[in-house]
Amino acid sequence: xxxxxxxxxxxxxxxxxxxxxxxxxxxxxxxxxxxxxxxxxxxxxxxxxxxxxxxxxxxxxxxxxxxxxxxxxxxxxxxxxxxxxxxxxxxxxxxxxxxxxxxxxxxxxxxxxxxxxxxxxxxxxxxxxxxxxxxxxxxxxxxxxxxxxxxxxxxxxxxxxxxxxxxxxxxxxxxxxxxxxxxxxxxxxxxxxxxxxxxxxxxxxxxxxxxxxxxxxxxxxxxxxxxxxxxxxxxxxxxxxxxxxxxxxxxxxxxxxxxxxxxxxxxxxxxxxxxxxxxxxxxxxxxxxxxxxxxxxxxxxxxxxxxxxxxxxxxxxxxxxxxxxxxxxxxxxxxxxxxxxxxxxxx
Numbered sequence: 001x002x003x004x005x006x007x008x009x010x011x012x013x014x015x016x017x018x019x020x021x022x023x024x025x026x027x028x029x030x031x032x033x034x035x036x037x038x039x040x041x042x043x044x045x046x047x048x049x050x051x052x053x054x055x056x057x058x059x060x061x062x063x064x065x066x067x068x069x070x071x072x073x074x075x076x077x078x079x080x081x082x083x084x085x086x087x088x089x090x091x092x093x094x095x096x097x098x099x100x101x102x103x104x105x106x107x108x109x110x111x112x113x114x115x116x117x118x119x120x121x122x123x124x125x126x127x128x129x130x131x132x133x134x135x136x137x138x139x140x141x142x143x144x145x146x147x148x149x150x151x152x153x154x155x156x157x158x159x160x161x162x163x164x165x166x167x168x169x170x171x172x173x174x175x176x177x178x179x180x181x182x183x184x185x186x187x188x189x190x191x192x193x194x195x196x197x198x199x200x201x202x203x204x205x206x207x208x209x210x211x212x213x214x215x216x217x218x219x220x221x222x223x224x225x226x227x228x229x230x231x232x233x234x235x236x237x238x239x240x241x242x243x244x245x246x247x248x249x250x251x252x253x254x255x256x257x258x259x260x261x262x263x264x265x266x267x268x269x270x271x272x273x274x275x276x277x278x279x280x281x282x283x284x285x286x287x288x289x290x291x292x293x294x295x296x297x298x299x300x301x302x303x304x305x306x307x308x309x310x311x312x313x314x315x316x317x318x319x320x321x322x323x324x325x326x327x328x329x330x331x332x333x334x335x336x337x338x339x340x341x342x343x344x345x346x347x
Contacts, residue, residue: 067347068345068346068347069346069347071222071338071339071340071341071342071346072121072338072339074159074222074279074341074346075121075159075160075222075338076121076122076123076124076159076160077124077159078123078124078125078157078158078159078160078220078221079123079124079125079126079127079128079157079158079159079160080117080118080121080123080126080127080128080158080159080160080161080162081127081128081130081153081154081158081160081161081162081218082112082113082114082117082127082128082129082130082131082161082162082163083130083131083140083150083151083153083161083162083163083165083214084131084132084135084140084150084162084163084164084165084226085131085132085133085134085135085136085164085165085166085167085168086107086131086133086134086135086167086168086317086321087164087167087226087228087321087322087330088112088113088114088131088162088163088164088226089106089107089108089109089112089131089132089133090107090108090109090110090111090112090113090114090131090322090327091107091109091133091317091318091321092304092317092318092319092321092322092323092326093109093111093112093321093322093323093324093326093327094109094111094318095109095110095111095324096109096110098110099111105132105133105145106131106132106133106144106145106147107132107133107317108129108131108132111324111327111328112129112131112327113162113327113328113330113331113334114127114129114131114162115129116327116328116331116335117162117331117334117335117338120335120338121160121338123159123160124159125157125159128153130147130150130153131150131164132144132145132147132150133317134168135150135165135168136165136168136169137165137166137169137203137206137207137209137210138206140165140210140214141210141213151213151214151217154214154217154218154221155217155218156218156219156220158217158218158220158221159218159220159221159222160221160222160224160338161214161218161221161222161223161224162224162226162334163214163223163224163225163226164225164226164228165207165210165225165262166203166207166228166258166261166262167228167258169199169202169203169206169207170196170199170200170203170254170258171195171196171199172228172254172255172258173319175189175192175196175251175254176251176319176320178192179192179243179247179251180243180306180308189243189244189247189250189251190246190247190250193250196254200257200258200261203258203261204261204265207261207262207265208265208268208269211223211225211265211266211269211282212269212272215269215273215278215280215282218280219278219279219280220279220280221280222280222281222283222338222342222346223266223269223280223281223282223283224283224284224285224334224337224338225262225265225266225282225283225284225285226262226284226285226287226330226333226334227255227258227259227260227262227263227284227285227286227287227288228255228258228259228287228288229255229287229288229289229290229291229302229303229322229326229330230252230255230256230288230289230291230295231251231252231255231291231295231296231303231320232248232249232251232252232295232296233248233293233295233296233297233298234248234249234252255288256288259286259287259288262284263284263286266282266283266284267282267284269282270282270283270342274344277347279346279347281341281342281344281346282342283337283341283342285333285334285337286333287330287333290302290326290329290330290333291303291322291326291329294325294326294329296320300325301323301325301326302322302323302325302326302329303320303321303322303323303326304318304319304320304321304322304323305319305320306319306320307319
């Protein structure tokens with residue numbers, strides 16, 4: 001294109017020099033537009049304005065692995081199995097002739113908290129009741145009264161386990177008997193402290209080992225372990241049964257110590273499960289104050305008082321065990337914990 005080919009009026013108005021400047025500006029604009037429209041070309045040509053690469057988005061391997069579920073759903077997606085000792089079996093809450101069957105040596109009764117828990121939730125694979133009176137940690141693993149080991153009732157399809165254990169390992173029945181029956185040659189109630197401390201130390205090893213075996217047998221289950229309620233109101237003449245107020249305080253303190261041992265063992269096993277991103281959990285239910293105002297000897301007791309077998313100089317099994325009302329109170333604690341969850345995400 002020559003300047004002579006431009007319209008005569010525009011050429012006369014701008015002059016030859018002005019028209020040349022206009023043509024030059026137009027050519028420069030044509031050269032710059034592609035660079036503006038193409039960032040990569042501009043970056044390559046001028047070395048500036050290059051876009052920064054975006055870092056790759058990576059999914060959290062833990063969060064992305066499985067979706068989180070509501071605690072109650074996690075508990076009910078499989079089978080519910082109730083294990084443990086007399087507090088779980090329902091000793092002391094006898095309500096029917098069958099509950100008093102002397103041939104039923106595990107003394108599983110119709111008012112045990114198990115039944116209320118089983119009715120509250122719909123367990124996809126059903127429920128089973130295998131707690132046994134007198135059971136220790138070793139009995140859960142080896143069986144009692146000719147029954148198979150309680151732990152053998154668990155499998156990969158178990159989603160909820162409830163458990164009370166440790167009272168018999170510590171020997172609370174004998175300790176209570178020693179506090180009630182004051183014979184001339186017997187020791188005082190509190191002099192049993194050394195023996196209890198030794199048994200507590202052994203339980204501190206046996207209980208974590210048991211919980212580890214339970215979670216290995218039922219890796220997807222929520223395992224909820226209960227502490228023990230205090231039996232006495234610590235008021236003179238109320239549920240005393242020949243036990244002084246100071247001895248009541250001492251016995252309640254031992255129940256509290258046992259509960260803390262159970263709490264610590266449960267928390268340790270749960271931390272191990274969380275560390276390996278397991279689906280299950282181990283949780284603690286604090287029952288120490290569950291019977292507050294309803295201790296043994298109160299007008300509306302949740303705890304049975306002393307029933308002494310004088311011929312054998314020992315307390316009968318139902319002594320200082322929950323009544324039917326007490327079992328209902330324990331059921332409410334378990335139900336609340338099932339709905340609450342372990343305080344961390346469940347997958």
